Amino acid sequence: xGIKSLKSPNFLKTTKINSKGQAALMDSLFFLVxxxxxxxxxxxxxxxxxxxxxxxxxxxxxTDFAADTIKVVSYINVLRTGMSVYDADGLVELDYLLAxxxxxxGNKKEFSCxxxxxxxxxxxxxxxxxxxxxxxxxxxxxxxxxxxxxxxxAIHECSDDxxxxxxxxxxxNDPACKNYVSxxxxxxxxxxxxxxxxxxxIRILDQLVFPYVGKVDKATSKFDFLDSSGRSVVFxxxxxxxxxxDVPVLRDLKENKDFNCVPINFEEPCP
Amino acid sequence: MLKIFFxxxxxxxxxxxPIGDDLPSxxxxxxxxxxxxxxxAITLNSYSSKNSEIAKQTVMISASREMKGDSIILSYEQxxxxxxxxxxxxxxxxxxxxxxxxxGINSSEELQYVLTNFTKMSFDQEGKLTLSGYxxxxxxxxxxxxxxxxxxxxxxxxxxSGKTKSYYLRYYPIAVQIDQDILGKKYVVILxxxxxxxxxx
Numbered sequence: 001x002g003i004k005s006l007k008s009p010n011f012l013k014t015t016k017i018n019s020k021g022q023a024a025l026m027d028s029l030f031f032l033v034x035x036x037x038x039x040x041x042x043x044x045x046x047x048x049x050x051x052x053x054x055x056x057x058x059x060x061x062x063t064d065f066a067a068d069t070i071k072v073v074s075y076i077n078v079l080r081t082g083m084s085v086y087d088a089d090g091l092v093e094l095d096y097l098l099a100x101x102x103x104x105x106g107n108k109k110e111f112s113c114x115x116x117x118x119x120x121x122x123x124x125x126x127x128x129x130x131x132x133x134x135x136x137x138x139x140x141x142x143x144x145x146x147x148x149x150x151x152x153x154a155i156h157e158c159s160d161d162x163x164x165x166x167x168x169x170x171x172x173n174d175p176a177c178k179n180y181v182s183x184x185x186x187x188x189x190x191x192x193x194x195x196x197x198x199x200x201x202i203r204i205l206d207q208l209v210f211p212y213v214g215k216v217d218k219a220t221s222k223f224d225f226l227d228s229s230g231r232s233v234v235f236x237x238x239x240x241x242x243x244x245x246d247v248p249v250l251r252d253l254k255e256n257k258d259f260n261c262v263p264i265n266f267e268e269p270c271p
Numbered sequence: 272m273l274k275i276f277f278x279x280x281x282x283x284x285x286x287x288x289p290i291g292d293d294l295p296s297x298x299x300x301x302x303x304x305x306x307x308x309x310x311x312a313i314t315l316n317s318y319s320s321k322n323s324e325i326a327k328q329t330v331m332i333s334a335s336r337e338m339k340g341d342s343i344i345l346s347y348e349q350x351x352x353x354x355x356x357x358x359x360x361x362x363x364x365x366x367x368x369x370x371x372x373x374x375g376i377n378s379s380e381e382l383q384y385v386l387t388n389f390t391k392m393s394f395d396q397e398g399k400l401t402l403s404g405y406x407x408x409x410x411x412x413x414x415x416x417x418x419x420x421x422x423x424x425x426x427x428x429x430x431x432s433g434k435t436k437s438y439y440l441r442y443y444p445i446a447v448q449i450d451q452d453i454l455g456k457k458y459v460v461i462l463x464x465x466x467x468x469x470x471x472x
Contacts, residue, residue, distance in 0.1 A: 024296040028303075035303035039310040046314045050321040057328050061441065064332075068444045071342040075446035077460040085460055086372075088453045094460060125463040128373040129442040 059217070066219035066239045069126050074098045074223075076122050082114030082270055084121045097122055098223075105225040105233075111150050113270035120152060120194040120264045127241075131192060135244045137209070140223065140235040141202055149225075149235050151197045153261065155253060156190055156244045195253050195261035204258060205240065208249045213242040323472070327364055327439055331470045334359035335443050338368060338421065339466055343446045347417045354421035359470075367392055367400060367422035367431065368468040370412040370447060384410070385467045386440065390432050394424040412447055412464055419447070431471055438471035 078100070079085060080093040100115045111119070123138060124131070135156055140149035201207075210216050218240045225233050253261040337357055344350050350370075359366055367389055388411070395401045400422035412419045424430070431438065443466045451460045 024293055025299075028296040028299040032299040032303045035307045039306055042310045042314045046317045049318060050325055053325055054328075057325070057332070061332070065442075065444065068339070068342045072444045072446045072463055075343050075461050076463055085451060085453060085458075085462060092453050092456070092458070094458060096461075122463060125373040126444045126465075129465055129467075 059215075062217035062241070063219055066217050066241055067221070069123070070219055070221045070237055070239055072126050073119070073122050074221075078118040078122065080114065082117035082121070084118075084125060101223075102225055105149070106228055109149075109227060116150070116152070116196050116264060117266060117270065119150070120154075120196075121266065123152070123154065124192070124194070130241075133244055134241055135192075135213070135250070136239060136241040137205055138237070138239050139205075140237050142233060142235050143202065145233075146202055148197075148199065148202055151199065152264070153195045153197055153250075153253065153259075154192050155195070155250050157193045157251075158190055193253075194264040195259075196264055197253070197259045197261040199259050201258070208258065209247070210240065210242075212247045212249065213245045216240050216242045324437070324439075326362075327470050327472070330359055330362050330364060331366070331439055331441060331468055334366065334470075335368075335441065335466065335468050338468075339443050339445050342444065343448070343461070344370070344419070345448045347413060347419065350419050350421070357421070357423075359423070363425065364470050364472060365422075365424040365428045365431065366468065366470045368420065368466055370419035370445065370464050370466050371410060372412055372447075373444075373463050373465050386469075389467075389469050390430075392420065392422065393430065394422070398424045398426055398428075400424075412449060414450075428472070431469065435471050438469055440467065440469045442467055 074097070076097045077085060077094050078097045079088055080095050080100070081091075083089070085094070097115075097118050100118060101111060104111045104115050119138070123136070127134060127136065135154060137151065137153045139151040141147070141151075142149065218238060220236055220238045223235050223237050225235060227233060249256065253259055254263065334357060337359075338350075338353050340353065344353075369385070369388065371385065393401055400420055429435070445464055445466050446461050447464045448459065448461045450457050451462065452458075453460075
């Protein structure tokens with residue numbers, strides 16, 4: 001083909017006709033790119049759709065559960081010995097748990113051993129569906145007076161007699177733990193221990209616990225107590241719940257001087 | 272004449288028909304359309320199934336609110352009345368609820384059997400939970416013939432069983448006022464309990 005023929009209008013026309021195929025191919029490739037982008041958007045929409053709503057519903061359920069728990073605690077009947085009705089032994093003297101709390105506050109501005117036990121036993125019952133996986137703190141706090149009337153913490157702990165079992169619960173892959181299985185909770189080894197605590201600082205939970213345990217679900221309610229002079233004092237009753245987590249500050253509450261905790265022993269009779 | 276022949280020769284080169292000539296460009300178009308419709312179908316499917324899950328949970332929340340009231344049930348009559356007036360039976364879901372006692376530090380771990388108990392419950396022809404179905408589920412709160420259970424099933428719906436794939440189970444703490452036998456004597460007491468609610472399609 002000579003230069004002359006290249007310059008001829010016929011050749012240009014032919015070249016134009018031949019380019020049509022390439023243009024169509026490019027168009028379809030652009031179409032593929034656009035469709036891929038649309039599909040990617042749709043895919044991400046599918047993956048993320050409902051996630052936020054789901055987490056909101058779960059969060060709503062947890063908060064609702066905590067609020068219901070506080071309500072139930074305020075309705076419940078217990079034995080005056082501080083034991084649950086199911087564990088009656090000897091004289092059956094029934095009372096409302098709330099009445100016992102108000103009576104104790106009116107007398108001494110603090111809860112008696114029997115009332116503390118009754119509160120712990122009631123929470124233990126009410127939160128039973130999640131007792132394997134839930135740690136919690138229940139407290140009456142007067143923010144204006146800057147003090148706790150009562151602070152109870154329920155923490156999953158390893159029993160003192162076999163600490164190795166608890167280490168293996170967390171590290172079951174360790175060759176030394178070949179007899180332990182993944183996630184197999186062994187109730188005698190890891191159990192929920194209730195503590196009655198008297199810290200000096202009412203912000204101790206906000207400072208040392210809540211920031212480290214993950215998501216905390218809280219419910220608050222107001223309780224009115226009358227002291228011996230008939231003066232009304234309003235306390236915030238708060239229940240904070242979180243999924244059990246191994247946090248250094250909660251590892252040995254008995255020894256922690258900031259919390260100043262004493263374990264609540266259900267078996268030991270109150271004086 | 273030579274010019275015409277030359278032109279024709281060039282344009283015929285590789286020509287295999289009007290569609291065949293565009294075959295390379297048709298492949299990406301077909302792939303794109305296939306990809307789009309596949310993803311669209313998946314999205315639509317996932318969207319409706321997630322919507323249904325959310326609806327189930329929302330319905331469960333509102334139903335449990337109706338049933339537990341202010342977190343206290345004062346009598347079996349009150350529980351039955353709430354069960355009869357429950358709006359959940361008008362929704363396209365099947366549900367059951369049962370109240371279990373949770374009191375006592377050393378009480379047995381009855382809650383382990385909640386799901387098993389639900390599989391044992393049966394419904395009458397109108398879709399309402401029958402007495403005969405749960406007579407032997409004795410750890411539910413309530414005396415003979417007055418067990419604290421409530422449930423409805425759609426006529427076309429299947430019974431809840433171990434094979435039911437999609438269901439929601441929630442627990443709600445409540446206080447129940449019942450006649451309780453304490454050391455051989457009957458007392459009217461308010462005790463802690465938990466209301467287990469299950470919703471399935």
